[in-house]
Each structure stands twice: as structure tokens, then as C-alpha cells.
Amino acid sequence: DIQVTQSPSSLSASVGDRVTITCRASQNIGSLLNWYQKKPGKAPKLLIYGTSTLQSWAPSRFSGSGSGTDFTFTISSVQPEDFATYYCQQGYKTPPYSFGQGTKLEI
Amino acid sequence: QEQLVESGGGLVKPGGSLRLSCEASGFTFRYYYISWIRFAPGRGLEWLSYISGDGNNAKVADSVKGRLTVSRDDAKNSLYLQMSSLRDEDTAVYYCARNDGSPTEAFDLWGQGTMVTVSS
Numbered sequence: 001d002i003q004v005t006q007s008p009s010s011l012s013a014s015v016g017d018r019v020t021i022t023c024r025a026s027q028n029i030g031s032l033l034n035w036y037q038k039k040p041g042k043a044p045k046l047l048i049y050g051t052s053t054l055q056s057w058a059p060s061r062f063s064g065s066g067s068g069t070d071f072t073f074t075i076s077s078v079q080p081e082d083f084a085t086y087y088c089q090q091g092y093k094t095p096p097y098s099f100g101q102g103t104k105l106e107i
Numbered sequence: 108q109e110q111l112v113e114s115g116g117g118l119v120k121p122g123g124s125l126r127l128s129c130e131a132s133g134f135t136f137r138y139y140y141i142s143w144i145r146f147a148p149g150r151g152l153e154w155l156s157y158i159s160g161d162g163n164n165a166k167v168a169d170s171v172k173g174r175l176t177v178s179r180d181d182a183k184n185s186l187y188l189q190m191s192s193l194r195d196e197d198t199a200v201y202y203c204a205r206n207d208g209s210p211t212e213a214f215d216l217w218g219q220g221t222m223v224t225v226s227s
Contacts, residue, residue: 034213036152043202043217044152050211087152091212095166097142097154 002026004090006100013078013105021073021103023066023088032091033071035064038102039084047086048073075105083107109133109216111141111203116221123193127221129186129203134216136184137161140206142214143177143188145223147199156188157206193225 003026013019023033031051036044046055048064051071061076075082088100115127129141142157156177158165165177176189186203200222204214 032211034211036214038146038152043220044146044214045217046207046213046215049207049209049213049215055215089152089213091210094212095154095157096168097144097212097214099152099154102151 001096002029002090002093002098004088004098004100006088006103008103009101010104010106012107014107015078015080017078019075019078019105021086021088023071023073023100025069025071025090025092028068029090029092031067033064033066034089034091035073036087036089037082037084038087044087078105111205111216111218113201113203113218113221116201116223118224118226119193120227121194121225123225124189124191125193125223127188127190127201127223129188129218131184131186131205134205137181139208140164141179141186142204142206143175143186143201144204144214145197145199145201146220147196150199153199155201158186190223193223195225197223198225199223 005024035048037047038044052064063074085102085104110132112130137160143155156167158177174192179186200220202220203218205216207213207215
């Protein structure tokens, strides 16, 4: 099974900061990496799929990059509504579908 | 409006059983694989199971194999998760989520979740 390791587990930021989260897969997954945003008490929302394609609802301050085993998620200028937990998920050789451990973005 | 709505969660004793339901609306249910995924604080998101649009292909994660069974009823636009021999560590919010059908295997539509608490 493919494992995904996400870092950091938590991140402190202020409004307007640029933040970056990384996700590393245990083997080459090409570009089959997705990102989700989860807020307390709410379901996760798909934010980015296929490494870098934004869902229609997602603002352009969110971006993703990478390939193979190393991936990056960036918020160019954090807004108050962005404080949440972010998860990566690999979509290669599934099932099982493995998620990263999550990164909590907090003030 | 595309929607998934879970139900059936609650408090159950260790060793007990529970059946969760997921009702879909606003899209052609039989075209999609649907997964069950759970979330527990401190443990994050864990994929549990999926079933194909025609119901002929179902998989369960090794961690819960033998205790969870997934099924669907397209006439009712519904998906079910039968859970048995429940343990404390099964306490979580259980979501059904739609597999988007693309090579990226993303989950593009989620229900609001149903809480399962396993406790004596």
C-alpha cells in the first residue's frame, strides 16, 4: 500500500502570510494527488485534484504543484476563512485510498 | 443540487452492530463508485470501503475487513454500511463520499457525516 506523509502537522500564520504544506508519497504516484480542506464539524471539501487543478469554488490563492513522490500545497495570502485542516490524498493504485495525517492551519 | 445525506449513527456498546445509510440526490447515482470514509480527531481521515455503480465491485480496507460490509440499492438511491463487532476505536464521524470517476480518484462530493460512538 502507498503511504503519504504530510508536514508539518500544524502551522501558525497570520492573515496575508504565504504558507506551504508538503506531502510525500512512499512511491511514485505521478500527478495523482488531491488536497482537501476540512473545518471543525464540517465534511472535507475537495480543493485541488490531479496535483494542481483547482475546484470551481476554490480561490486562486490556493495552488498545488509537484509530481512523483513530492508535492506542495500553497496559500499565497492566507485569509481568515482559510484557517482549517488540510489533507492530501493519493489516487494511484487504489484501493486503499490513503490520506496524509493533516496540517492544521491556525492563527 | 447534488447531495449525499448519511443517517444511522448513534451510541453502541463494544461488540455491537450498526447500519449506516447514505441517500443520494441530484445526480445519477448508479454512474458512480461511492466510498465510506471516517474521521476521528487525532487519527484523521481513513478510507473504509467502496462499491461500484452496479454494485458488483466492492472493497473494504484491511483494517476493518470482516467487520464491515457495504451494499447499495439503486432503486432507493442509497448506500449502506453494515458494521459489526464494533470497538472503541471505531468511534468516529462516518462520511459517504462520491468517487469522481477520474484518474485522480478524488472524492468530489461528501455527505455531512453521521457520528458513531462505541462505548459501554
